[in-house]
Amino acid sequence: MDKKRNTKKIWRLRRDLMIGYGGMACCAVAVLLVTVTLVKQEWRHIQSLTFLCTFMSDVFFCLFSMNHLHKYKMENGKQLKAVFLRLSIISLHAVLAGILLTFLHSIASGVEEFENVKFTIRNHLIIFSVCTAELAVVGMDWVVLKDAECQKNVELVNRSTATSRNICTLPYTTTTVIPRMLVGCGHTVCQECIQKLPRQQFLLCPFCRKPPSLADNLPNQELSLWI
Template structure:
């Protein structure tokens, strides 16, 4: 029920991809010496991060737990990793102010890692928070605001005005682009998630849970006797509890003690469409 592409994946990470591209092109055009060495360091760090992500995803998927628990763990790791990717450059620009190439390396590594983490841990799940809790959002926003003010005040007291402007720019960028991940992490961890229920489409050719096309072999359209809605056989296996399945559209139960009938009208419709 969660396995649908997250339509916001490209939009959320577009600024990171753009800034990485601009930074690399600027170094090439200005013939900056040794930039490639720090770019290789960033690539090595990205390789380590991506390898850890692949291992974690494999472990999560092999736990054979309920889908909601698996998705929740994946989201917690994903949003947690994205928070780190947003905080590390803010600290790095202050610590390595005298060697901006090291900051450049950390900047590249964190931005590329954020793209990968978003894609692996979050990008394929369509979910909703169980219920909105406004104080949690206030806490998440306050965390970023306090961090930004503390880092900027420290740099204001310690460094010259030009350095402070650079630090303020970096802090503001990562605060704006990554604050939503802190909010999502707090909501997923504290409140929990639930799948997004999509209303049946007008054509009826695709399953409105997994979005795969119906067929007579694997994604067989089955009629829920309790309400008359149709979903595919694979999704019925996912949502059933013991010998009862609750319709994800109207919440009416259907007994599974007998095999559910196929929706031959949909199968005939598919055959007609393929024959055209």
């Protein structure tokens, strides 16, 4: 479906992460509500509902979050903000855990399985805090694809078909990544990437999307100048 709609990778990444972490957080909340509501009931009832919510949480993680864990990172300049946001949310959840456990102790300290109840609440509050922290970071649009800064798509237009190639955006040097200025718009691209392009196609600038202004049928190497 995403391929048919040509959904951008970063949009798919953020959507899947929000669904995954959001679903896991909701499952953790469900466990807390069930535990607090049924704290005086039989422990096996709490166990059954807790197992169901935990299973659903694992499903959300496997379907939406797990495959993206190695694909994203924090946007440059947002790392410290992301760390502060995560720590703030986790700290708030720690305070919430203390309040909730104190409340339960006051109303159900005599329950036979009270230690198991406290263990369940602690575990799922940890899961809830981590998922909520990641959900907040993703919701702030502070995540980017790891390879987003290494590659940029350049569109190559033929007379009959349109194709795409990759062109590097590495920092320019005087020896390896030599800059060439595109005639017309003035933006610079890597010399080696320009020389690899097919001679019978012309490119659109990856930055302003304008074609270099030279006569037709000239090779790509003539569309750029030394700088």
